Amino acid sequence: MAQLTDDCFAQGGPLMRVEEARSLLAGSITAVTDSETVPLTEALGRILAEDIASPVDIPPAPNSAVDGYAVYHADLNPDAETRLPIAGRITAGQQDLPAPPRGSAIRIFTGARLPDGPDTVMMQEDCAVDGDPEAPWVVIRPGIKKGSNARKAGEDVEKDSIVLHRGQRLRAQDVGQAAAVGRREVTVSQRLRVALFSTGDELREPGAALDDGAIYDSNRYTIHALLSGLGCRVDDLGILPDRLDAVRSALGAAEGKHDLIVTSGGVSVGEEDHVKTAVEALGKLHLWRLAVKPGRPIALGQVGRVPFVGLPGNPVAVVVTFLNIVRPVILRMMGGNDTPPHTFRVRAGFDHKKKLDRREWVRARLVDGASGLTAEKFAREGAGILSSLVAADGLVELPEDLTRLEAGAMVDFLPFSEVTQ
Numbered sequence: 001m002a003q004l005t006d007d008c009f010a011q012g013g014p015l016m017r018v019e020e021a022r023s024l025l026a027g028s029i030t031a032v033t034d035s036e037t038v039p040l041t042e043a044l045g046r047i048l049a050e051d052i053a054s055p056v057d058i059p060p061a062p063n064s065a066v067d068g069y070a071v072y073h074a075d076l077n078p079d080a081e082t083r084l085p086i087a088g089r090i091t092a093g094q095q096d097l098p099a100p101p102r103g104s105a106i107r108i109f110t111g112a113r114l115p116d117g118p119d120t121v122m123m124q125e126d127c128a129v130d131g132d133p134e135a136p137w138v139v140i141r142p143g144i145k146k147g148s149n150a151r152k153a154g155e156d157v158e159k160d161s162i163v164l165h166r167g168q169r170l171r172a173q174d175v176g177q178a179a180a181v182g183r184r185e186v187t188v189s190q191r192l193r194v195a196l197f198s199t200g201d202e203l204r205e206p207g208a209a210l211d212d213g214a215i216y217d218s219n220r221y222t223i224h225a226l227l228s229g230l231g232c233r234v235d236d237l238g239i240l241p242d243r244l245d246a247v248r249s250a251l252g253a254a255e256g257k258h259d260l261i262v263t264s265g266g267v268s269v270g271e272e273d274h275v276k277t278a279v280e281a282l283g284k285l286h287l288w289r290l291a292v293k294p295g296r297p298i299a300l301g302q303v304g305r306v307p308f309v310g311l312p313g314n315p316v317a318v319v320v321t322f323l324n325i326v327r328p329v330i331l332r333m334m335g336g337n338d339t340p341p342h343t344f345r346v347r348a349g350f351d352h353k354k355k356l357d358r359r360e361w362v363r364a365r366l367v368d369g370a371s372g373l374t375a376e377k378f379a380r381e382g383a384g385i386l387s388s389l390v391a392a393d394g395l396v397e398l399p400e401d402l403t404r405l406e407a408g409a410m411v412d413f414l415p416f417s418e419v420t421q
């Protein structure tokens, strides 16, 4: 028999567009976590729960950007070499600064404070030193601009300005910025406590024997990694059998101890798909059919008062729906701001036909060629082909109104690196 529907739209009924789903979620999900104070060494990837202002100017005082000689620019001959006596020496961290007279230079090092007076620093490679080593002179080439290599107080950060904002996710440089304004600790949102289940009688733990009809549970490990990457505290609650009573009691038990419950599988239309029924019995199911490919049957709802996300079972659909739909929900629950990930315009290296009115994410790897970056599609497209994601660098996002893509057209590319850390 011909395959009738490898088609997520076959189920009929209204499908919700991505933008509608996102704005519905943005309107209904609020931050749920309290804040906590952590040392900077534990702050990476956490969401800042305070604005951080700098109590000081950075740098606090004018200093030199190079190893060289500090001079009064007005002492320099603009058209010929200038020869100046070296009147002193200043190293980084030195507090007692010599007061250089006009018509002299000061030996100075990168980061050392500039004394009052000199306004310009010559890089030592552009100077020559001669004369008696006890009383040396520096010879300076003409042409340097006034103020060169002299860092001004506050040129990086001005006192009292906000350097880091509540809701931002801390990257390495942000952690460094907190240290640069003198913070040892920062206040961040507590980690979201997430209960994670996979569902399906066919699933076995990796490492166990694989009997007939069974497969290893990969989704739970994929989702665990995705959640951990977002800074969640994941409670791995194993594999649930395809039995309504078991699913219902496991979800019910998870409610009290977690901020979010995530499952994979069991959200489609088969009689063995019990997750939707269990969630409806324990709370509410808000939406479960999106106008996307892959990943249409995603369940979003609540178990008691705890938000619930039921990801579809197909391994590719898991990743695509997590990154595009669930990730912003989780960041929002942790008090994160809504900074959308960056996509990049690249050339499509493939033709592609798609259905009108659904958004499609095509797995692609980037190839660097003479005409720039080209996105190449993986040969096989099934939503169960996890190896296609392994081979991909990211997702080409094709909009709802497109039905035909021709190789050479420019497309939006979402690199995994934008959304998996």
Ligand SMILES: Nc1nc2c(c(=O)[nH]1)N[C@H]1C(S)=C(S)[C@@H](COP(=O)(O)OP(=O)(O)OC[C@H]3O[C@@H](n4cnc5c(N)ncnc54)[C@H](O)[C@@H]3O)O[C@H]1N2
Residues within 6 Å of the ligand: 007, 008, 010, 011, 198, 199, 200, 202, 203, 215, 216, 217, 218, 219, 220, 264, 265, 266, 267, 268, 269, 270, 273, 295, 296, 297, 311, 312, 313, 314, 315, 317, 383, 384
């Ligand atoms: N008659 C229809 N059948 C299906 C439809 C449909 O509209 N009508 N939708 C298809 C789509 S789209 C998807 S996606 C899946 C979603 O189904 P479920 O969420 O109920 O997932 P399962 O049926 O449990 O599993 C689907 C597939 O994925 C494998 N799987 C499940 N869990 C795991 C795991 N933890 N690790 C690895 N692989 C897993 C499972 O063995 C199945 O092959 O439904 C389609 N069907």
Ligand code: MOO
Residues within 6 Å of the ligand: 008, 292, 293, 294, 295, 296, 297, 312, 314, 316, 317, 383, 384
């Ligand atoms: O085919 Mo389904 O789009 O969600 O994997």
